[in-house]
Amino acid sequence: PMLNKNIDYLVLGCSHYPYLIPLLHELLPKDVVIIDSGEAVARQTKNVLQRLSLLEKAQKKASIRFYTNRSEEILKNFVPEFPVKYLDF
Incomplete structure (x- = not known):
């Protein structure tokens, strides 16, 4: 639109x-x-x-995880370098 x-x-x-x-x-x-x-x-x-x-004053590397209740494969296409976990609600 x-x-x-x-x-x-x-x-x-x-x-x-x-x-x-x-x-x-x-x-x-x-x-x-x-x-x-x-x-x-x-x-x-x-x-x-x-x-x-x-x-936070210390320069620590962040720990990043992505969770989804949809397709794990679709999310991995958007964020391939990070771990992805599927959540079944």
Whole structure:
């Protein structure tokens, strides 16, 4: 629907949308500008965590796991380098 309205800009307003930027570049006309708020949100999150003394000071490597209650294979296509566990609810 947005493309039918001839949008000029697409604002990504959620923290996980930047993962879609490569796909969006393929789908959107070349003149549509993508505005990614992710970096600004990350900086503000860091500021809040510092102000509340909740920011981890040690530079530990994060442990990342993805869980799904759908197809484990589909999720692995999006995040092939991370472990994926299927949850049966």
